[in-house]
Amino acid sequence: MSAEIISVGTELLLGNILNSNAQFLAQQLAELGIPHYFQTVVGDNPDRLKRAIAGASDRSNLLIFTGGLGPTPDDLTTETIAAFFATPLVEKPEIIEDIAQKFAERGRQMTDNNRKQALLPEGAEMLYNPVGSAPGMIWQPRPNLTILTFPGVPSEMRIMWQHIAVPYLKTRGWGQATIASRTLRFWGISESMLAETVSSFFDLQNPTVAPYANFGEVKLRVSAKAASREAAYALIAPVEKELRRLAGIDCYGADEDSLASVVGELLTATQSTLSIAESCTGGGLGQMLTAVSGSSAFFMGGIISYDNAVKEQLLGVESQTLEQVGAVSAIVAEQMASGVRSRLNTTWGLSITGIAGPDGGTTAKPVGLVYIGLAAADNVTSFEFRFGDRGRDWVRHVSACSALDQLRRQIVSSLSNLRGS
Amino acid sequence: MSAEIISVGTELLLGNILNSNAQFLAQQLAELGIPHYFQTVVGDNPDRLKRAIAGASDRSNLLIFTGGLGPTPDDLTTETIAAFFATPLVEKPEIIEDIAQKFAERGRQMTDNNRKQALLPEGAEMLYNPVGSAPGMIWQPRPNLTILTFPGVPSEMRIMWQHIAVPYLKTRGWGQATIASRTLRFWGISESMLAETVSSFFDLQNPTVAPYANFGEVKLRVSAKAASREAAYALIAPVEKELRRLAGIDCYGADEDSLASVVGELLTATQSTLSIAESCTGGGLGQMLTAVSGSSAFFMGGIISYDNAVKEQLLGVESQTLEQVGAVSAIVAEQMASGVRSRLNTTWGLSITGIAGPDGGTTAKPVGLVYIGLAAADNVTSFEFRFGDRGRDWVRHVSACSALDQLRRQIVSSLSNLRGS
Structure with a gap:
């Protein structure tokens, strides 16, 4: 009993995308204890896809295909698999219905191209796609050989794998250890x-x-x-x-914890609320916080003070301070945190100001220099970080994470002091 | 004439690493115009590696192996290739010398394990590794079949590919297109x-x-x-x-354009500025805009009005409106856009309010319902979207993109009106 992953898509052969689907499936197979000895990548070409199916069906019992299920003419995974096993395609009314409904929900018309997605080899079952329009299939073209197909879009493939394919495989005796x-x-x-x-x-x-x-x-x-x-x-x-x-x-x-979800739990546990002021991250800290479902319980909002005028007018940062020490400084971070905290009337105010690059760095203030401000009712502090010139995305990401981490440490230590006293 | 990539390594089958080598080589083959129809991943196992070689040598003329060239017993790519073509291994003195010298430079002693790395099939040439200890090989085991092997370490493989393999291939007539x-x-x-x-x-x-x-x-x-x-x-x-x-x-x-970078160019070209007000995206729109280097030229900042109190106090959304039609409505989107535009004194104000899910949806206002507001000096409009319940991340992402897209369309059409008049 062994599985094999067949990734279909000319974009993989051209190197346009990384084969992250194969890595995900490989990890999943390892976790399920399903042996897996080969992976193949092949383009959207019927003859070559047939060659890949021939090799794989000869040596493995579970063939997992990703890609080539879309509505366009170069999506031909399903019809090629059917042709290889000399099985006619039949239209599945449940798929037509599902696609029509999804399109209606989005106020769009189903096209003739989408009808193609409702064709499966005779005897195959739909592998339901709860997210996109392209369903996959589960098929046993012959005894001791199971075929699963998934769309190439990673988010769709993962949901279908976890919620439908894994339970199916377990009931069929796969993945016991x-x-x-x-x-x-x-x-x-x-x-x-x-x-x-x-x-x-x-x-x-x-x-x-x-x-x-x-x-x-x-x-x-x-x-x-x-x-x-x-x-x-x-x-x-x-x-x-x-x-x-x-x-x-x-x-x-x-596991699924994020710095934002952990901060959210700590804020909820201490019945406190948070507002933020962002400069170089431009909204990234807010996005992390609000990625947590239910974040409206502890996160009130924030101010993206990208321009200095916004720092002054909406956060009350002193123009004199901006002139004297510049926007990227400990004192401005502190004024931003205090300003947003008092304006949004929250327990905590958290701020970020820094130089994300690639431009704007100087010897005194190099790219990667970031200040985090943290304001409470009776106290405001700041933290200096030097993340280095490792790219704009990197600096912005670690800045937002570090801001969350400072708040986390503050709440955790206040909780332990409370317990200790 | 076609090439095939064979990646050798159990760590790939376990999903421990992404196969970035295959993507790199695929891009390189595409740029050289060398056709490439299959990729295979196989573990460090002689029998299965032989199966992979059998299939590949049957259909392709240039086999590119990565991985399995190291000094440890589970590195067996070279010896398995030699065994498949029934060719004895011979020790290459130039490899011994090279490894000994590299070790001496690092003050280390060469071990017996490293001696294994000096064995190549009779008739093969060393593919020099300027960085690490594991050389590759260039071999024609039979007419019309060329084999190249590379270590799995991406930095070593890339240098060897670019500096040695590509010039070699070009002199042999590969990669002319x-x-x-x-x-x-x-x-x-x-x-x-x-x-x-x-x-x-x-x-x-x-x-x-x-x-x-x-x-x-x-x-x-x-x-x-x-x-x-x-x-x-x-x-x-x-x-x-x-x-x-x-x-x-x-x-x-x-190519490298993003909706945010295109919007930035349009704002710059029209000498206009932007401020934003975000509810369900919580900062994601600001993050997209500020991911563009130099965005401070056109983006002033924004207000993350997650809580309704922030919508009222900082954006001037009417509490009566919030009570009567709710925060997720066309009119609130418009008030948010106008509010942020006038407070931040920008040419445009752009807003997002919606239901990202998973909770908070009703029959009248389902998850995925999103309003985009767009305010200019003399006009404010809004746009309704129904993105469906496709996950919180999805709804938030497409909401931010759609907001940028609406602004883009507005500026583009005002520019063409200008040209047309």
Whole structure:
């Protein structure tokens, strides 16, 4: 029993996109304990796709296709699979109905092109796409061979995989051994520093512990293999506990947690509210906060004070200060935080001002210099960061994360002081 | 004559890493005009690697391997290729010398493991690695079949490809032609609708035209093959011109353009400025605008009015209106746009209010209902969108894009009116 991933799309052969679908599916197959020995990439070409199907169906029992399910003439994954197994295509009324309904909801007309998406090989079932118009299929063209097809759009493919394909596969006996994992998340510590602190854990066999880092965040993935999910998590739990103890406040959460969701929980737990003032991030901090569903409970809003006039008029930053020390300074960060806090009448005010680059840096104030301001009722502080000239997107991203992290540390430490006293 | 990429490494099958090497090589092959129809990923396993070599050598003339050249026992790409073509391995003194010298420079001793890296099939030449210890090889195991091997470390592979493999291939008659491409970008039209409008172009052979869609954006890629880059672009130009004519205002740009960068250019060209008011996007629109380097020339700032109190106090939205028709309404969008425009004293005011979900939807106002407000000196309008319940991230993303798109259309049409009058 083994699976094989076949990615269909000329854009992959031209190198226009990275094959992130194959990585996602590979991780998923590993977690389900389904062996997987080959991946193929092939263009939107019927003859070559048939060659790929021939090779794959000869050596694997579960073929997972992504791409080529759209409405245009170069989308021909479904019809080529049907042709390879000499099976006629039939129109599925449930797909027509689904597409028509989705188009109606968006006030659009279904075109003849979309009708093509309702054709599946005889005997195949629709693999429902809750998001886009292109459904996939589940088909057993012959005994001991299962075919799943997914659209190439990663967000659609992932939802269909997790909500429909995985439960289907489990009922068919695939994925019985389970690999479960837990990802611990860290902010404010480098990968090498964290690796030194927890180096003894990297020799463990089950669970294993592996470090990852991207965009300023460090992660430790703890993975265990066992007969059930519960048994796997039971192996993970004591290791996670010890890792958290060693890392202390640098560990901000796990798995689906984000700095924003953790800050949201802390604000909710302390019945406090937040407003923000952003300069170089231009809305990125607000976007992170409001990416959390239900964020209206703790986040009131903010001011994007990109221009200095907005800093003065809407936040009350002093023009004299701007002239004397410039917009990228500790004192302006503090005035921004205090200003937005008092105007929006919130418990906390959080601000960011910095130089994201590529232009605007000087020797005294280089690209990557960022100040975070944090205002409470009785206190206002600021924090200086030097993130370096690592690209505008990078500086903006880590600035917003660091702002959230400073607020997180402040609330966590006030909570422990409370408990300690 | 066609090439094939074979990526060797169990870490790819486990999904631990993205196959960025395959994307890089695919782009390079496209630029060189070397046809390339298949990619394979296979683990560090001799039997399965032989299967992959069998399939690839049967259909392609240039096999490009990455990975499995290191010193450890699980690195077995070279020996497996040699075994497949029944050729003995021989030790290359020049490789031994090179590795010994590199180790000496770093003050390290060469180990017996490294000796393995000096073994190549009889008749193969070393493909020099100027960076790391693992060299690759160039080999013709039989007429009309060339094999190149590269280490899996992307930085080493890329240098070896560009400095050694490409010149080698060119002297052997590969890569005489060039494929260049141009991606046209569209907003406000569905993939199927656009495909119908330009369907006759999909049959072109050189250049080819192919549609793509993701996150609400539709793209047409025009690719041409010719003897030089200039000749390829000369083939693309008339097709691009005709596609732009057919698509009209729905085509907003090409290649690296974004809706925000195009809006920025239009604002700069018309010497006008922008301020924004965001509710459901919570800063996402501001983030898009400020992702454009130099955006401070046209973007003054904005107000994230997440809470209704902020809409009233900072934007002047009437509390009576909020009570009567609710925050997600055309009139509130208009009041937000006018409010931010007058407070920040800009040419344009742009606003977004909507229901991003997953909660908060009703029958009358479902998840995905979004209003965009656009205010100028003498006029304020609004636009209603129903994006559907396709996930919070999706709704927020397409809302911000649609807001930029409405402003773009407004400026473009005022410019053409100006020209027309």
